[in-house]
Each structure stands twice: as structure tokens, then as C-alpha cells.
Amino acid sequence: MKSYSQFYINGGWVDSHSSTLTSVINPATEAQIATVPEGNAQDVDDAVMAARAAFESWSNTPSAERADIIRRVSDLLEQRVDEIAAVISAELGSPIAHAKAVQSEEPIEGMRMYADFCSMMDEDQEEGNSLIVKEAIGVCSFINPWNYPLLQIVGKVAPALAAGCTMVVKPSEVTPLNAFILAEIMDEAGVPAGVFNLVSGLGPVVGEAMCVHPEVDMVSFTGSTRAGVRIAELAAPSVKRVCQELGGKSPMIITEDLSAEEFATAVEYAMGDVMFNSGQTCTALTRLLVPAYRLAEANAVAKAYVEGLKVGEPGDEEAFLGPMSSAQQRNTVLNYIQIGIDEGAELVSGGVERPAGFSQGYYVSPTVFSQVNNQMRIAREEIFGPVTCILPYQNLAEAITVANDTPYGLSSAVWAGSKDAGLAIARKLRAGQVYVNGGEYNFLAPFGGYKQSGNGREWGREAMHEFIEVKAIQL
Incomplete structure (x- = not known):
């Protein structure tokens, strides 16, 4: 080099x-x-x-x-x-x-x-x-x-x-x-x-x-x-x-009118978005809002998906996650994971232990918390690592309120039963961009945030x- x-x-x-x-x-x-x-x-x-x-x-x-x-x-x-x-x-x-x-x-x-x-x-x-x-x-x-x-x-x-x-x-x-x-x-x-x-x-x-x-x-x-x-x-x-x-602490709302297959696709999309670049993305959809009665379903899909992602050395063509960028960033992320545990969130996957097989390098295990409420620090503060939170909601109005209850407004997403339904929700989210049903990033579109x-x-x-x-x- x-x-x-x-x-x-x-x-x-x-x-x-x-x-x-x-x-x-x-x-x-x-x-x-x-x-x-x-x-x-x-x-x-x-x-x-x-x-x-x-x-x-x-x-x-x-x-x-x-x-x-x-x-x-x-x-x-x-x-x-x-x-x-x-x-x-x-x-x-x-x-x-x-x-x-x-x-x-x-x-x-x-x-x-x-x-x-x-x-x-x-x-x-x-x-x-x-x-x-x-x-x-x-x-x-x-x-x-x-x-x-x-x-x-x-x-x-x-x-x-x-x-x-x-x-x-x-x-x-x-x-x-x-x-x-x-x-x-x-x-x-x-x-x-x-x-x-x-x-x-x-x-x-x-x-x-x-x-x-x-x-x-x-x-x-x-x-x-x-x-x-x-x-x-x-x-x-x-x-x-x-x-x-x-900064950002971006929400994604999954509506209740999805089939099991569609629901799983939406959860996997959210998990992949957060874990990409080892979670070091300002727009990462780190707050996943799901219907309360489907929380266990979301947990199971998230756990299976995240644990199927390969943590590897940067030269590994099959690796999805590499290390954190620095020792300081690794320590910051591990501190937040411990905060989530101490706050009483349910640890679905990951934690503060190193990923298996790594004795050196600034690696962090991809981590999923559930049973998170929007007043917890892990739901309000930007972690900037492979850590995501699943929050249950009772109705769509509550989901939109929680999604907007953040000092940030960089990105957001919604996965609904139809494009029109998703667009209606997107118009209510206070963020500079909204991804509807897995829409792709577009360089021709303006990028920036609210608040x-x-x-x-x-x-x-x-x-x-x-x-x-x-x-x-x-x-």
C-alpha cells in the first residue's frame, strides 16, 4: 500500500x-x-x-x-x-x-x-x-x-x-x-x-x-x-x-396486510440494509416497526437472516460484513450493545462477543434487539454499527408517530401491501427520502435530511x- x-x-x-x-x-x-x-x-x-x-x-x-x-x-x-x-x-x-x-x-x-x-x-x-x-x-x-x-x-x-x-x-x-x-x-x-x-x-x-x-x-x-x-x-x-x-436513526414500517412470504421479504430487506457496510451507513434503517402480533414472526426471520450473513476478512469474496473502521468505532458499538442489554431489550442475535473465528481486527457480531421501545437509547441514538432494533406497534397511526419521533430525518422506508398504500404512508414520514417496497437508490434524486x-x-x-x-x- x-x-x-x-x-x-x-x-x-x-x-x-x-x-x-x-x-x-x-x-x-x-x-x-x-x-x-x-x-x-x-x-x-x-x-x-x-x-x-x-x-x-x-x-x-x-x-x-x-x-x-x-x-x-x-x-x-x-x-x-x-x-x-x-x-x-x-x-x-x-x-x-x-x-x-x-x-x-x-x-x-x-x-x-x-x-x-x-x-x-x-x-x-x-x-x-x-x-x-x-x-x-x-x-x-x-x-x-x-x-x-x-x-x-x-x-x-x-x-x-x-x-x-x-x-x-x-x-x-x-x-x-x-x-x-x-x-x-x-x-x-x-x-x-x-x-x-x-x-x-x-x-x-x-x-x-x-x-x-x-x-x-x-x-x-x-x-x-x-x-x-x-x-x-x-x-x-x-x-x-x-x-x-x-446523523440518522431511520425507521422502516412494515404494514400488517402482508402475506408471510411478503413479510419475510420485508424483514430481510431491513436486516440487509442495516448490516451492509458493517452498519456504517448514515441512512441505515435501524428501527424496524412491525405489528405487535407479528413480533415473534419478525424476530424469527431476522435471526435466521442475520445469522446467515458471513462475517469475513475484507479479501473474502463471500463476506457480507467486515470489521468496524477503527478500534474507537468498535468500542462505541460494543458500548451501545451493552446499553441495549442493560435497558432490557430482548437480544435476538449477536451481542458483545467477537464473531467466531476472529482473534484480531475490529469485528462486531451483527446484533438484533427486539421488544424495543422508542425511548430506549438504542432506539434514539445513532450507533453506526451492525445493530438494529425491532419495535412493535398496535396500529398504523402509532407506527407513523413513532417513526417520526426522532431528532433525525435522513431516511426511512415502508413496506406495504400495495404501492399506493406505501406512498400514502411515505408522504407522512418526516425524512429526506423514503424507500417504498424495496425501491432502489437513485443518484438522480436529491439526498439529504430533515431536522x-x-x-x-x-x-x-x-x-x-x-x-x-x-x-x-x-x-
Whole structure:
């Protein structure tokens, strides 16, 4: 695994002003696999000023030229997809099949989509005697998470490039290596100097400097609600635009009008959704609401399904779950499992013991709790691991009330006897997205949350608006 000693700033690789290096740990082996530089505020200043210098030219580059560059970036990502998958599998612990299909191939799809959206910047509008035009917002700071590292970076970088913005990118210190590969690709693709800049480091140092810098116009952050509040506070004095995708505690309602086969399919869908990426997904449907008289049925299906999932090493093609991303994350998840036991929830499967066959690595057994009520901590707080809760309800009105009784509102789901019935329930759920009867994720749809799950939207055409200023010219 390649180590990096420099940042990518102003179209070249440059030394950091700090001599500190961050170790990248393979969570399956607990061994160091690489190092990257740990930047400081001076590194951020260099990157921001490079982005500021490049902004006028890039924002005035014809949209067709920006689209061509985005397509070149997409093509180069595709050429290195196997390498990227191997790197993310090693630094995150993602099973290799998932690392390729989701962590590496989907960012290519997302990046390529924005080549077609560049022309949105040319769409002027006439209203009465006014000409309404779009302009790029300016220099952007992108602070990224570790759970879907490249996908989340692309979700910010691609629409920003399409709009004509310049940027400074900070990857998570847990999974930084994929971002350095992206910087290599940006350079090879001919992205002009200063448009894309990469500085790795710690949130309280590099991240905070990116939020307060006076030459930054917009901050986009994905991560915890706690960190999101801090970022909003830092950005407020200079009135920067802030786009945030934060925590979640997403519900899924299964209605009572399903056959046994349909009911089992719905429960299995919910379990698979939570356990994917070892539970490290902000949209995970971690609260499953089922009719009280079918609780035992749900427990049996959930237990059989979860215990049939393979926990394996990241290189295992058949593994569904790998380790947690870090020792800290493993300890957090195990603490929540113990809290659930102490709160009196019924432990259907899993627990605090290591999965069988693993003496090292940050592994957690996939865990299912039942007989959970919505006031328990395991039902209200984001665990971010392979842990799910089954909650019984007496009637549909109660289910909807419980589903909405959360400080979050990122995602949700419903599985009903018909599409129309599911859609009627979906309209009553206070969340940024709702999956009805197993509907698939769609990059063309806006992604973001209500309440403490954040503000603003990523993906689709809606994401472009986060990077656009609208000007009215009165004629």
C-alpha cells in the first residue's frame, strides 16, 4: 500500500508545513498499511489561496469544457477501479465485493452524471424585465467522512466542478488513501491548477481552518450531528453557506396486510440494509416497526437472516460484513450493545462477543434487539454499527408517530401491501427520502435530511443549487 508524503495544491505535489504523519490502519489486521501527512492551518491557507486564484478562470470556462474534464476524470477513475477498490477495502475494512461495486464503481457513475449537468449554468431565465442568471458560489471547503469515502467526496466535488467552483478537500484521517488517488487522477485529467486541492489532517485542526478561512465561500460537511453543529458555528461569523449531511436513526414500517412470504421479504430487506457496510451507513434503517402480533414472526426471520450473513476478512469474496473502521468505532458499538442489554431489550442475535473465528481486527457480531421501545437509547441514538432494533406497534397511526419521533430525518422506508398504500404512508414520514417496497437508490434524486440530519441536498440536479448563486439583472 502506497504512502504519501505531500499534499496536492495548486496543480502540484507540495510538502506540508507540518512534519507530522498520520498512520493508516487496516481494521482487519490492526496493522499500519500507509502514512499520509497531517496538515495544519498554513497548509489550508495555501490550498484556499490557490483555489481563490483559480476561481475566476475556472468559473468562466465554457460549460462544455468543464464537462469534458469531468468525463476524463470519470474515465480515469474507471481505469483504476480495481486499485481503488483494493485500497478502500484495506483502509476501511469493506468486503472486496462491496468495495468494488459500491465504494469504487458508484463514484464513477456519480462523477460522470455531472458532466451532463454543466450546461445548467447556461440556463438563463426571463421574468418580466429581469434576466436571472446563475454563477458559481466560489471557493468551497469539503470535509468528508470515512464510511463511504470516495463516494462522499465525489458527491461534493462533481457538482462543484460542474458549477464552476474551486475547492479544498479534506478526507477522513481514517480513510485518506482513496482521496490521494483521486488527486492523482485530477492531475492526469488536466484539471487546471488550483481548482482541486487536497489537504489531509485532523478535523479540529485542518477542518476548522477550512471553516473559518475568510476566502472560503461555502462549506460542505458529511459526518456526525455533533461535528456539524461545530462547523455551523465556525462558519456563521463570516456567513458562509453550509451544506450538511449528518446523523440518522431511520425507521422502516412494515404494514400488517402482508402475506408471510411478503413479510419475510420485508424483514430481510431491513436486516440487509442495516448490516451492509458493517452498519456504517448514515441512512441505515435501524428501527424496524412491525405489528405487535407479528413480533415473534419478525424476530424469527431476522435471526435466521442475520445469522446467515458471513462475517469475513475484507479479501473474502463471500463476506457480507467486515470489521468496524477503527478500534474507537468498535468500542462505541460494543458500548451501545451493552446499553441495549442493560435497558432490557430482548437480544435476538449477536451481542458483545467477537464473531467466531476472529482473534484480531475490529469485528462486531451483527446484533438484533427486539421488544424495543422508542425511548430506549438504542432506539434514539445513532450507533453506526451492525445493530438494529425491532419495535412493535398496535396500529398504523402509532407506527407513523413513532417513526417520526426522532431528532433525525435522513431516511426511512415502508413496506406495504400495495404501492399506493406505501406512498400514502411515505408522504407522512418526516425524512429526506423514503424507500417504498424495496425501491432502489437513485443518484438522480436529491439526498439529504430533515431536522438534525442536516440541511441542503447532495446528488441529482438539486446538488447543483448548493454551489450556485442566483443573480437578478433588471433590464
